[in-house]
Structure formats: structure tokens, C-alpha cells
Amino acid sequence: MARGEVDAYVHAGGMYQWDSAAPVAVARSAGLTACRLDGSPLVYNAPEPSLPDLVVCRPELAERVLAAVRSSS
Numbered sequence: 001m002a003r004g005e006v007d008a009y010v011h012a013g014g015m016y017q018w019d020s021a022a023p024v025a026v027a028r029s030a031g032l033t034a035c036r037l038d039g040s041p042l043v044y045n046a047p048e049p050s051l052p053d054l055v056v057c058r059p060e061l062a063e064r065v066l067a068a069v070r071s072s073s
Contacts, residue, residue, distance in 0.1 A: 001027055001056050008057035008065045012037060016049045024056070033062045037069050 001009050011020075021044055024034045034042060037053040039062075044051075057065045 001030070001032055007061055008055065010037070010065070010069060011054040012052075014050070014052045015054070017044050017046065017051045018049070020051060020054050024054070027056045031059065033057055033059045035062070035066075037066070039066050 020042070024042060027034050034054065034056045036042060037055055042051065042054070055062075055065060055069065
């Protein structure tokens with residue numbers, strides 16, 4: 001993602017906050033959008049460590065990617 005080789009990364013297989021914190025920080029510093037599959041913000045340092053899904057994409061593609069995810073579920 002950060003090198004511009006792909007348009008989006010979608011992960012729906014479950015993970016924990018520590019699994020995505022560093023990659024999301026790198027993605028955001030590169031100007032990419034990072035959120036949950038439903039478009040809600042990623043929440044870190046929460047009492048519940050589970051972070052079940054993740055979308056990272058170029059900002060101009062965020063709505064299209066999230067709409068495709070919604071239509072596939």
C-alpha cells in the first residue's frame with residue numbers, strides 16, 4: 001500500500017490491536033485511509049484488544065472500497 005503497488009488492503013479475518021497499530025501508522029503517514037470494514041474509526045488502547053477487521057486504501061477510493069465490502073457481505 002505505502003509503495004502504491006496495490007489500491008486497497010482488506011482484512012476480515014480477525015486480529016488484535018497490536019497486529020495493525022504499526023502498519024496503520026505507516027499507512028496513515030503515507031496519506032492513506034485506514035478504518036474498519038463498516039467505515040468506523042480504528043480504536044486503539046481500548047480495554048477489549050480485539051480489532052476484528054481493517055481496510056487500508058487510497059483516500060479517493062475509500063467510499064468505493066467500503067461499498068464493495070458492504071455488497072459482498
